[in-house]
Amino acid sequence: MSMPETTSAPGAPVINMGTAIRDGLLEAARRDPSVIFFGEGVEDPAALFGTLKDIGKQIGHDRMIEMPIAENGLIGIAIGAAMAGKRPVVSLQRVEFALLALEQILNNAAKTHYVSNGRHNVPLVLRMIVGRGWGQGPEHSQSMEAIFAHVPGLKVIMPAFAEDAKGMIAAAVEDDNPVVVIEHRWSHYTTSPVAEGYVHRPLDGPRTVREGDGLTIVATSYMTLEAVRAADKLAEAGHPVEVLDLRVIRPLNLDPIVESVARTGRLLTVDTGFRMFGIGAEIASEVTSRCFDLLDAAPVRLGLPDHPTPSSRGLVKGFYPDATRIARTAAEMMGLDDAKISAIEEDILAARKDIPLDVPDPFFKGPF
Amino acid sequence: MSMPETTSAPGAPVINMGTAIRDGLLEAARRDPSVIFFGEGVEDPAALFGTLKDIGKQIGHDRMIEMPIAENGLIGIAIGAAMAGKRPVVSLQRVEFALLALEQILNNAAKTHYVSNGRHNVPLVLRMIVGRGWGQGPEHSQSMEAIFAHVPGLKVIMPAFAEDAKGMIAAAVEDDNPVVVIEHRWSHYTTSPVAEGYVHRPLDGPRTVREGDGLTIVATSYMTLEAVRAADKLAEAGHPVEVLDLRVIRPLNLDPIVESVARTGRLLTVDTGFRMFGIGAEIASEVTSRCFDLLDAAPVRLGLPDHPTPSSRGLVKGFYPDATRIARTAAEMMGLDDAKISAIEEDILAARKDIPLDVPDPFFKGPF
């Protein structure tokens, strides 16, 4: 399956999103000596899932700051360094570790520019990774973008594709605001051709990755990949739908979504967090208020059910939205008959073969 | 203006919500010796805005645990004590102080019952107070219920009326789950007759506090008071609207709201938090999906604008939704003409006299 990545450099090498992020960080750090990196194991052999690999070798080990295991303190220190002119990039292995630092993030990072009447800036990147799969369980797999999205002063981005991630991470580093970057472990594996050298993608809002008039799907992060897969099968079955990769959760730019829904009359949101009080609610509710008369049906939201994430592969069956569920929901919204829907579902399942539920599906790894 | 409080005991003494909460806590603690209290200044002269006044004198000072200024640790300690059979009630002077403890609250408090497969319970009450007014500013006035509402395993309640608060706080103490209680400082001042002795109000969902067919307003906490005021003026002008006090944010019981909207065809939400990615989005979006064909217009949400809360009374003008804004929004949704709307607004403003913006309006203090 080909990824909807219109690379800026045809024939560019195919790499995965994790590597692309690493390359983007390195390029940004090379261009600006004030960029410094914080991480627990910032230069260790695992290099934050490879996303910081050899950066210290390239830009100098003094710019790589090993964090003691003290997230609240160290993120506060990064904020202070940002106030003094540095551009710290903090990388956390899991979203959950940021929970210890929410006072620093939600108050000092988010509000210092505002409270200081514009006197201080906090140019900070806070990378955190969603650890789905392999039984990670309740405290190592949460997504939590809804928390950060609620807070004015933060930017929140969730890249899904390799080249886009490379350009967005550079833009995040260059941004004068605190930018929370939520990266899904399974998106890290997505491969596509990625332009070499410096790439910049503005943090400006959603991007259309599939076109169609049947319905508008707004997806985030890894769910965009599942949505694309569903969309491709729906298109094959004669029902093309539009898929927008949300990319930037805050500030939220709904214009392209409204424009699409005005055309399709139907909205489906799919995200990686808990569905209740999740980001889909804001999108659905705001799009409803802007397109009420153009909607054929109420928007539908997919997300995680209302319980913590269990570890066992027995228990997570059905926990995560996937291409089949997205396809079925979309098809039902478009009024397809059940036989047709089942055929599409089976088609998707067949492509998936019997890959276990708790490891990433290799479908989004080229070749192209 | 009379409050929509149908006291269970006609002729009961009129007290304010802060006192009612204190009485409810004391009754609950008297009935169960495992109830213990944590607070910074838990027995100091201010007694958490009076809400813990003399409780130690009544139940024994050993049950009053002075918290060092260490919210993450002490809330974790309260969770541990709950796992061992105590029913700790932790009281925080400001919602913001809980930000330091979100790892403990969102992981250990919320998930321990689930992860333990039901072996452990965490019967914990976490009271936190919204500090609006008198220039409290960006870090002493936030509401943040959207964060807690997102997390399965927590209960989240926001009482608005005195007797209801008394009964709900007792129910929270008796609940075997962690219950986050967000109390608005300005709701503390609401007075109404409150039944003496033990009162229990189940944490079961919204309560209708005004009836009408023009529109359904769902409000939380202090905003319910502003909504009631707006509703009364609208009713006087011949346009009665329904006001539901949401009371319980999680678990969210939308049935009474759906039932009301099915009748009125219009929904307006008003809450105390930031509007974007706030709790109104979940309500609006879910009600839309359940009443799509019955809706005359898209739901409208009121909440705080997308910036931190400034301190100066010059800057907070217009920051908080109030009765005039609620009345105008509701009236516009119902299609009233502008002259009529302006008259209603002026009527409300006149009643308000020239009380400054940054102190609570005494309108909701009896006499009745």
Next chain:
Amino acid sequence: MQTTTGDDADYRLRCLKQMLRIRLVEETIAERYAEQEMRCPVHLSIGQEASAVGVCDALMSDDRLFSSHRSHAHYLAKGGNLKAMMAEIYGKRDGCIGGRGGSMHLMDPDAGMMASIPIVASSIPLATGTALSDKFDNNGKVTVSFLGDACLEEGVFHESANFAKLRGLPIVYVCENNLYSVYTNLADRQPDRPLTDIPAAHGIEHRHVDGNDLEAVRKAALWAVETARSGNPTFLQLDTYRWREHCGPNYDNHIGYRTEEEFQIWRARDPLERYRKMLEESGTLAPASFAGLEKDIQAEVNGAFAFAIDSPLPEPTEALAHVYA
């Protein structure tokens, strides 16, 4: 666990068997992990058995224990059910918590094994909280909070220790210092000063002993537990070493964060082998009987694996239960 107050030979054999049992369970996990049927992260304690066993042997069965991501040894030493542990790691319905948590969340409340929490230091205040409750109830229970060297960096340890001393809580903080947090050496995370300066700063009495010496650990633990029981929180620093990778079944001395040489020094301090020798030399253990112990225990371990493998996966609908009590 100190179930009887037998004579010295009793506890020595008991502790030896306990260490051997933990070793064999974890070696078997390591061996079979590549089968990809234990589908959750595992953090093995191989090489660190003396601290778990020495400390838990000083506890009563209804004393309490809290652990972290590296919980297997603590769970077993505290008397946690082996079959339920293996079923949990296999993600099965008969797991100690029905497959909800996997290896990082092991618990067996009936055995006083209250909880394991994989967020670093996050279980420390919970342990302090049960100690507070037990002090209220005046029930004589002690809580042990196992923590890694990295936990001294997390603020919540300090917050908890301050409170424990302030209130005189029956808690023992046991710091297993294995010199690393994942791949990062202690020297890259904390300044060079004795770790025990930290409890000292909170006014907490402390001992620092060789964590690979069962006798030394047990003796220090007996002091720590009894001191705590009388209302004085205590702190133990136990120096030890994890043999295998931070997370997973393999050795990783070749990848560059530590040296083979350092590993070999610690390998030579194997707490199990050392204790076996001591017991053989002192005559507590008959020369040929160790092999027999090994055989018997391995049989039990194999049985537990078989039980786990045979246990059914939970049904997805079971995931809906117990969100609220």
Next chain:
Amino acid sequence: MQTTTGDDADYRLRCLKQMLRIRLVEETIAERYAEQEMRCPVHLSIGQEASAVGVCDALMSDDRLFSSHRSHAHYLAKGGNLKAMMAEIYGKRDGCIGGRGGSMHLMDPDAGMMASIPIVASSIPLATGTALSDKFDNNGKVTVSFLGDACLEEGVFHESANFAKLRGLPIVYVCENNLYSVYTNLADRQPDRPLTDIPAAHGIEHRHVDGNDLEAVRKAALWAVETARSGNPTFLQLDTYRWREHCGPNYDNHIGYRTEEEFQIWRARDPLERYRKMLEESGTLAPASFAGLEKDIQAEVNGAFAFAIDSPLPEPTEALAHVYA
């Protein structure tokens, strides 16, 4: 602030004036607070002036300072603009941050007064972060982090101190121990041990002096600042006392959390009066000249209040600016 390297008389008069100025500003706030025109919480430092002044006199003007909810004295001692401070407290457009924060958020970055943060201990890591940045830039700057006694209870202090020592950061942690957090005595929040055991546990050099003795504070601060400048973080414990209520303009010794007697003991240690006497006795200050100083400074203070009162309220639309840079 140490602007010139004058002789002793210079710094003494400078420090006396600075303490007097802070006292008069805060007394005037206290006096006029009942007018209800300063519509934000105020935490006065009356009685604590020597610590702010003694520490800041050891700083260069481009050294940095972070403060807490109780920031007036720090702001003024560091050279923050008085008119902008008063306008901020009055919620006016000419406030140092345009009325956005009020008394609890005072800052004047041009004077190195980086920020005041009203969440207890929350500014400590920020201060540690500017020290990290300055060390990178090798610019010779020192950061001072003022903190109350309660901050030692918050984990984030420990996390910051551990890192400061680990990296050798140019930071001075100044603990103003006024014995209380709101209404709660230190003894009800921390165990009985020297507060300086805490920095010691993190390997940080420290001094403990009388915080109401300007000379002692300044001397300790000179040591602390120069030690920090050379890459060794330091910690000062300065014992002092707040005369008035925690938040607000009144005295509150009658409400029961502390005794009038305790207050009187500390009242007698008034850092300003004590220093004035000393300077008079040593001949640095001419006997009659204090009244003149008072008059001049009060005139300046009155001017600042008049400026604040005359300044317009900001317009609501101004609240929309600066959400994002």
